[in-house]
Amino acid sequence: MDSVVAFAVFGVDWEFIKPYIVLGLALGGVYxxxxxGIVVLYQATGVxxxxxxxxxxxxxxxxxxxxxxxxxxxxxxxxxCVAFGGVVNLAYGLLFGPAFAARDPLVKMMGxxxxxxxxxxLMAWRAPVGGAFARFLxxxxxxxxxxxFGAFVNxxxxxxxxxxxxxxxxTTLFLKYTNLGTAYRAIANDREITATLGVPxxxxxASAWFGSGLVAGAAGLLLPDLITSLDYAALTFLVIxxxxxxxxxxxxxxxxxxxxxxxxxxxxxxxxxxxSITRYRSAAPFVLAILALLWLSRHxxxxxxxxxx
Amino acid sequence: xxxxxxxxxxxxxxxxAFTLMLAGWATGAQTAAAPVGSGKASATKSICxxxxxxxxxxxxxxxxxxxxxxxxxxxTTIGKVAKAYFDCVNDNGGIRGRPIQYVLYNEQLNPxxxxxxxxKLVESDKVVGIVGNTSxxxxxxxxxxxxxxxxxxxxxGVQAECFxxxxxVETNMGPRxxxxxxxxxxxxxxAKSIVVASPSTIAAYAxxxxxxxxxxxxxxNRSFPxxxxxxxxxxxxxxxxxxxxxxxxxxxxxxxxTAPALxxxxxxxxxVDKVKWGSSTPIANTFMAxxxxxxxxxxxxxxxxxxxxxxxxxxxxxxLAVLKRYTKIDPQAFAQMGFMAGKFxxxxxxNVKGAVTAKSYNAAVRGLKNVKxxxxxxxxxxxxxxxxxxxxxxxxxxxxxxxKVVLKEKCFAIAAVDQELVRTRVWExxxxxxxxx
Numbered sequence: 001m002d003s004v005v006a007f008a009v010f011g012v013d014w015e016f017i018k019p020y021i022v023l024g025l026a027l028g029g030v031y032x033x034x035x036x037g038i039v040v041l042y043q044a045t046g047v048x049x050x051x052x053x054x055x056x057x058x059x060x061x062x063x064x065x066x067x068x069x070x071x072x073x074x075x076x077x078x079x080x081c082v083a084f085g086g087v088v089n090l091a092y093g094l095l096f097g098p099a100f101a102a103r104d105p106l107v108k109m110m111g112x113x114x115x116x117x118x119x120x121x122l123m124a125w126r127a128p129v130g131g132a133f134a135r136f137l138x139x140x141x142x143x144x145x146x147x148x149f150g151a152f153v154n155x156x157x158x159x160x161x162x163x164x165x166x167x168x169x170x171t172t173l174f175l176k177y178t179n180l181g182t183a184y185r186a187i188a189n190d191r192e193i194t195a196t197l198g199v200p201x202x203x204x205x206a207s208a209w210f211g212s213g214l215v216a217g218a219a220g221l222l223l224p225d226l227i228t229s230l231d232y233a234a235l236t237f238l239v240i241x242x243x244x245x246x247x248x249x250x251x252x253x254x255x256x257x258x259x260x261x262x263x264x265x266x267x268x269x270x271x272x273x274x275x276s277i278t279r280y281r282s283a284a285p286f287v288l289a290i291l292a293l294l295w296l297s298r299h300x301x302x303x304x305x306x307x308x309x
Numbered sequence: 310x311x312x313x314x315x316x317x318x319x320x321x322x323x324x325x326a327f328t329l330m331l332a333g334w335a336t337g338a339q340t341a342a343a344p345v346g347s348g349k350a351s352a353t354k355s356i357c358x359x360x361x362x363x364x365x366x367x368x369x370x371x372x373x374x375x376x377x378x379x380x381x382x383x384x385t386t387i388g389k390v391a392k393a394y395f396d397c398v399n400d401n402g403g404i405r406g407r408p409i410q411y412v413l414y415n416e417q418l419n420p421x422x423x424x425x426x427x428x429k430l431v432e433s434d435k436v437v438g439i440v441g442n443t444s445x446x447x448x449x450x451x452x453x454x455x456x457x458x459x460x461x462x463x464x465x466g467v468q469a470e471c472f473x474x475x476x477x478v479e480t481n482m483g484p485r486x487x488x489x490x491x492x493x494x495x496x497x498x499x500a501k502s503i504v505v506a507s508p509s510t511i512a513a514y515a516x517x518x519x520x521x522x523x524x525x526x527x528x529x530n531r532s533f534p535x536x537x538x539x540x541x542x543x544x545x546x547x548x549x550x551x552x553x554x555x556x557x558x559x560x561x562x563x564x565x566x567t568a569p570a571l572x573x574x575x576x577x578x579x580x581v582d583k584v585k586w587g588s589s590t591p592i593a594n595t596f597m598a599x600x601x602x603x604x605x606x607x608x609x610x611x612x613x614x615x616x617x618x619x620x621x622x623x624x625x626x627x628x629l630a631v632l633k634r635y636t637k638i639d640p641q642a643f644a645q646m647g648f649m650a651g652k653f654x655x656x657x658x659x660n661v662k663g664a665v666t667a668k669s670y671n672a673a674v675r676g677l678k679n680v681k682x683x684x685x686x687x688x689x690x691x692x693x694x695x696x697x698x699x700x701x702x703x704x705x706x707x708x709x710x711x712x713k714v715v716l717k718e719k720c721f722a723i724a725a726v727d728q729e730l731v732r733t734r735v736w737e738x739x740x741x742x743x744x745x746x
Contacts, residue, residue: 016551023543128383134569134600142577151547152579227540228577229570233380234538272544273551279509282536 019151020269026157028265030222032164034238035245035257037215040171041089042251043188044208045097048109049089051116053239055213056220057232058119059084061127063221064137064230074140078221085217086210088119093209098202101191116236123232135230142225156225163222167215168258180207241265244285248292256292264288345634346397346627355623357631358398358655365403369410370665372654373430374441374464375423375451378415380538382508382564386638387465388413388441390628390647393635394655404658404665412436416444418510423450431458437670440464440654441647442477445510452476459667461674461691463653465646469514473729478674478691478698480649481613481642484515484562484589486723486730490611490704491560491587492519493724494717498609500558500585502529504549506571507562509534515562515589521726529557539567542574550580558609560587565641568592569600576603585609593617594641598709605709609717612707614645614684616714622683624652645684653680653689678742686720690742699733700743 034052041049059081066077092115100108127135141155175181183204186194195201223238224230241264248260267284271277346357372395376385392411399408412434414426423444430436431454439455442448442464448471455462455476466472466479472486481487484507492503503523505516512534523530531552535545549559561568568588575581587609594617615621617640619629628648632638657673658665678690686703706718725731737743 019547020544023541023547027541027543134565134597136569136573136600145577145579152577154577226543227570228542228573229539229567231380231538231566231570234540237380237538238540268541269544272541272548278548279534279536281541 015150016273017270018149020272021266022148022151022153022157024266024269025262026153026160026265027226027269028262029157029161029164030219030226030261031238031241031245031264032258032261033160033167033215034219034242035249035261036164036168036171036254037212037219038242038246039249039251039254039257040184040215041208041212042246044184045093045101045187045205046105046108046191047097047100047112048105048243048246048251049112049212049216050109050239050243051089051092051112051119052212052216052219052242053236054116054119054123054232055085055088055216056218056223057235058088058123058220059217060137060220060224060230060235061123061135061232064135064224065127067137078139081221082214082217085215085220086213089213089216090206090210093206097205097209116239120232120236127232135224136228137221137224137230139221139225156222160222160226163218164258164261168254172254180204184208241268241285244289247289250293250296260288260292344400345630346401351623353623355627357394357401357627358404358659359402361402362400363402365399365401365406365408367403367405367407369408370404370658371410371412371434371436372438372440373412373414373434373436374439375414375416375426375430375444375447376441377418377444377447379418382445382537382566384443384465384564384643385413385415386641386643387443387647387650389636390632390638390644391441391651391654392647393631393638394648394651396635397631398651398655404655407665409655409658411440413441416447418445420446420450423447424454427451427454431455431460431667435667437665437667438463438654438657438674441650443467443646445508448474448477459671461671463650463657463674463691465643465650467511467515472699473697475694475696475698478700480646480653480689480701481590482699482701482704482723484511485518485727486699486702487589487611487613487704488515488560488562488587489518489522489726490613490706490721490723491589491609492522492558493721494609494611494706495558495560495585495587496522496526496528497718498558498585500528500556500587502531502553502557503560504531504533504553504557505560505562506533506535506545506549508567509536518724518726519560522724525724525726535563535567537567539570542570543578546571546574546578546580550575550578550584553584555583556585558585558587560589561592562589564591565594565597569597572601572604576601581607587611590614590642593707593714594639595713596639596641598714599712601709602712605711608708610707610714612642612705612714613701614642615686615705616707616716617641617645624648624682624684628684649682649684649689652682653677656680678740679744688743690737692736692740692742695736697729697733699730702730702733 063077063081145154245261249257264285268281271281344362347360347362350356374388376388395409395411416422439462452474462477465481466483471477505519507515516532520530553559590613593610593612619626660673661669679688681688689700702723707714708717
C-alpha cells in the first residue's frame with residue numbers, strides 16, 4: 001500500500017512499475033557484486049580499481065572467442081573468463097602494487113585507469129565493433145524463464161542477484177572469521193604496522209588482487225547476458241555504476257555496497273517510464289552516491305582552524 | 310653418335326614439354342583468375358572503372374574521407390568499402406592509368422576534430438575530392454568549409470545538414486527518411502501507434518518524419534531518444550512496448566552495433582509478437598537475419614537499397630565480388646553505401662576532361678545525373694546548383710526469413726511529409742535528374 005502511495009506521487013501505478021523493479025534488481029545485483037569486489041580490494045590495498053569493468057569485458061570476449069571459434073566445451077570458456085579476471089588483476093597487483101603502495105590513493109587509482117585504457121585498446125584492436133556484426137554471450141541459464149510481476153525473468157538474472165547477496169555474505173564471514181580476512185582488516189587499518197607484526201603483506205595483497213579479479217571476471221560473464229550484448233565499451237563503463245555502489249558503502253561497508261548497487265539498478269530501471277526524468281537515468285549512480293555521502297556524513301563535525309600570519 | 314642425338318632429342322622434347330606446361334599453367338592461371346571488375350560493361354555486367362585488368366601505375370589522384378567511430382556505432386565500413394572499390398579501379402587501369410589514392414580518417418563525434426580533419430584533407434593532403442564521409446554531426450560542422458573550397462561531398466548521411474545543404478550528396482537517404490518509410494509500412498500493416506527509438510544524438514531530426522506519418526494517419530506517436538552505448542536494453546524495450554501498447558508499432562533506428570541488444574531484449578521479454586516491429590535500413594543484412602529467427606516474417610525494415618543478393622543486378626554482383634576480393638567485410642547496407650560512393654566518385658573522375666584537379670573533379674560531381682544502379686529504386690544524381698540533395702527517396706521494405714533478408718514490399722515513394730522532399734521531386738522532373746529508363 002505504501003508503495004502505491006509513493007509511486008502515485010509521480011502519477012504511475014504500482015502495476016505499471018513492477019516489471020521495472022524486477023529488471024532493476026537483476027542489473028543492480030551485478031552492480032552490487034562488482035561494488036563488493038571493488039571494496040574488498042580497496043580495503044586490502046587502498047586501490048580503487050577503475051579497470052574492473054574492462055577486465056570483465058576482456059574476459060567475456062575471450063569466452064566469446066572460445067565458444068565461437070573453437071570446439072572446446074562452453075564451461076571451459078566460462079571458467080577461463082572468470083580465471084582471466086583473477087590472473088590479470090593479480091599480475092597488475094604483483095607488478096605495480098609494490099611500486100604504488102606508498103603513493104597517494106589518487107595515483108594508485110590512475111594506475112588502474114592506465115590498465116583499463118590498455119585493455120580497451122587491445123579489445124578495440126582484436127575485437128573491433130562495427131558493420132553488420134554483433135557479439136552475444138548468452139549463458140545456458142538465460143534460456144530458462146518465468147514470469148514475475150509481468151516481466152519475463154531468466155535464471156541469469158536470478159543468479160546475478162543471488163550471487164551478489166551470497167558474495168557479500170561470504171566476504172563478511174571471511175573477513176571476520178579467517179586469518180586472511182583478519183590480515184585484510186589489519187592492512188586496512190595500518191599497512192606498515194601490520195607488516196612489522198610479521199604479516200606477509202604482499203602475499204595478502206596479492207590474494208586480494210586475485211579474489212577481486214575473479215569477481216571482475218564473474219561480472220564480465222554475467223553482464224553481457226544481462227544487457228543482451230557483448231559490447232566491450234558498455235561493459236567497461238558499467239564500472240561507473242559499481243563505483244557508485246562502492247561509494248554508497250563508503251568503500252568500507254559490504255552490505256551498504258550491496259544495497260547501493262541494488263539501489264542504483266532500481267533507480268535506473270524505475271525512472272525509465274517517467275518521461276520527465278527518463279533522460280536523466282544515466283545520472284542515477286552519481287546522484288545516489290552524492291545523496292548517500294551527504295546523508296552518511298550528516299553528523300560529522302567540520303573543524304576550521306585559522307593560523308595567525 | 311646416334312645415342313647422343315637420341316639424348317639431345319629426349320632432352321629437347323622434355324624442355325619443350327616443360328615449356329608448354331609452363332605456358333599452359335601461366336595461361337590457365339590468367340584465365341582462371343581474371344581480375345575482379347575487369348571486362349566490358351554491359352546491361353548484365355558492371356566493371357571497376359575502365360575494367361582493363363591492368364594495374365594503374367601513374368601519378369596518384371588523391372581522394373579522402375572522414376568516418377565516425379564511437380562506442381556503439383562504427384561508420385568506417387562505408388569508407389573502407391569505398392576504398393575497396395577504388396582498389397578494384399586501380400587494378401583495372403585506374404583513371405586513365407592513374408591510381409586513386411584514398412585516405413580515410415576516423416573521428417570520435419568531436420566537432421573540433423571533424424573541422425581539423427576536413428582542413429587536413431583539403432589543405433595538407435590536397436585531395437581533389439571528399440568521398441565516403443559518414444558521421445552523426447560532421448555534415449553540420451564542415452558543410453560551410455567544404456562549400457567555401459568548392460567541394461561537393463559524396464557520402465552517406467545521418468543528420469539534417471547532410472540532406473539540407475548544397476555541399477553533401479548522399480548515396481543513402483538517412484535515418485529520417487528511412488524511418489518515414491518504416492512508419493509508412495507499419496501504418497499499412499495496421500499498427501495502432503508509432504513509437505520511434507533513435508540514438509539521442511540524432512533523435513530530434515531522425516524521428517520527426519515518422520511521427521508526421523503517424524499524425525497524418527491519426528495514430529498516437531512518440532519519440533524515444535536512447536543514450537549510447539545501451540546498457541539496459543531490457544528496460545528500454547519495455548518502455549517502448551508500454552508506449553506503443555499491444556498492436557502498436559515500434560521503429561528501431563539503430564546500427565547493427567546496438568539494435569541486436571534491443572532485439573534480444575524483446576525476445577527475452579516475450580514482446581516479439583505483441584507489437585509490429587519496424588526499422589531503418591542498417592539491420593537489413595544476412596548476419597542479423599541469421600541471428601534473429603524469432604523475427605522471421607515479423608519485421609518491416611525499410612531498406613534504402615536493393616537486396617544483397619547476386620540476382621539483384623550487376624552492381625550488386627560486383628560489390629559482392631569486391632568485398633570478397635578486397636575486404637573482410639560482410640555484405641550489408643553500409644557496404645552498399647560505400648560501394649556507390651566509390652562508383653559515383655569514379656564516374657565523376659572518368660567524366661573529367663583534361664587535368665584532374667579539385668575544381669574539375671567537383672564540377673564533374675555536380676554534373677552527375679541519371680546514374681543507374683540496381684542498388685537503388687531510381688537513378689542517382691547530384692544536379693548543378695541545387696540548394697540541397699535527396700537523390701535517394703524511393704525504398705523497399707524487407708523482412709527476415711530463414712536467415713535471409715527477403716523482399717516484403719516493392720519500391721515505393723517515401724511520403725513527402727517534409728517540404729524538402731516535395732521540392733526535390735519537383736526538381737527531379739524539371740531537370741530530368743532521375744528520369745532515365
